[in-house]
Amino acid sequence: MENELKTDLLEWCRSQGISLVGVADARRWENPPFQPWMPPEFYPRSIFPETESVIVIGLPVLLPIIETTPSIYYHEHYNTLNRLLDQFTYLIAERLNACGYPSVPIPRDGYGSIDVLREKPLAFFSHRHAAFLAGLGTFGMNNMILTPRYGPRVRFSSVFTAAPLPPDPLLQEDLCTRCRKCVEMCPSGALPDEMYPAGLTRKRACTDYSADLHRKYISPCGACIMVCPVGRDRDHFNRDARDLSLPEGKESPRGRARSHVQAYGGKSTSGEE
Ligand code: SF4
Numbered sequence: 001m002e003n004e005l006k007t008d009l010l011e012w013c014r015s016q017g018i019s020l021v022g023v024a025d026a027r028r029w030e031n032p033p034f035q036p037w038m039p040p041e042f043y044p045r046s047i048f049p050e051t052e053s054v055i056v057i058g059l060p061v062l063l064p065i066i067e068t069t070p071s072i073y074y075h076e077h078y079n080t081l082n083r084l085l086d087q088f089t090y091l092i093a094e095r096l097n098a099c100g101y102p103s104v105p106i107p108r109d110g111y112g113s114i115d116v117l118r119e120k121p122l123a124f125f126s127h128r129h130a131a132f133l134a135g136l137g138t139f140g141m142n143n144m145i146l147t148p149r150y151g152p153r154v155r156f157s158s159v160f161t162a163a164p165l166p167p168d169p170l171l172q173e174d175l176c177t178r179c180r181k182c183v184e185m186c187p188s189g190a191l192p193d194e195m196y197p198a199g200l201t202r203k204r205a206c207t208d209y210s211a212d213l214h215r216k217y218i219s220p221c222g223a224c225i226m227v228c229p230v231g232r233d234r235d236h237f238n239r240d241a242r243d244l245s246l247p248e249g250k251e252s253p254r255g256r257a258r259s260h261v262q263a264y265g266g267k268s269t270s271g272e273e
């Protein structure tokens with residue numbers, strides 16, 4: 001029965017164009033795979049006690065768009081992905097509710113504004129840890145989940161359900177190469193030199209930089225996911241993993257395109273409209 005339910009769910013997700021789907025048993029949160037782990041109040045069953053399984057979906061951030069960051073282009077793309085994630089997780093939860101399994105979607109972001117995030121830089125639930133526990137990827141030095149298909153260029157969201165779905169195995173291969181490109185490219189110095197979880201993002205530095213971009217209508221930053229060489233999307237878009245010097249490459253066709261996009265739709269770095 002649960003196998004059929006999962007097959008039906010995966011088929012529906014495929015029909016909707018949802019690129020990544022994974023399932024984690026809710027008990028996985030109670031057996032931390034590494035330390036430091038999160039406090040129990042962040043576990044799915046603390047938020048929705050009926051939870052048996054957590055379904056995690058992921059939509060890719062398209063590489064040529066994030067290569068223009070910071071820009072109105074990436075800003076709008078990010079918002080589009082967020083809207084789609086919220087719609088898909090709502091529809092998944094409702095499909096499961098209709099089958100008799102109490103289910104709820106979790107919003108892809110859990111904060112009201114960047115100012116709130118500055119005061120308390122956490123959401124009530126971590127989709128990154130859920131994606132890890134659903135076997136979709138592994139953590140990188142940029143503190144993000146790296147996936148085989150898209151590297152860290154994925155937005156995740158989750159559904160808590162009382163359906164005891166067959167869980168997916170954790171990804172065994174550590175995808176991060178420790179190349180440190182993300183650390184070197186971070187404009188706010190927010191990324192540590194150590195591998196996650198020993199090295200944690202300096203969230204205040206990242207949030208302050210995002211707040212500055214937000215005032216110019218061109219947040220978020222995302223440089224640390226743009227430069228990561230992991231992901232088959234680089235081959236798909238014919239992006240050489242060694243060619244990551246895009247911001248300085250203004251003489252190349254891609255560099256000129258980036259400069260053009262950045263000149264419109266948001267306040268410039270000099271503060272002009
Ligand atoms: S989003 Fe930007 S500022 Fe934040 S950690 Fe990544 S590169 Fe640094």
Ligand code: SF4
Nearest residue numbers: 140177179180182228
């Ligand atoms: S850029 Fe390099 S160090 Fe950073 S997450 Fe990707 S593979 Fe790891």
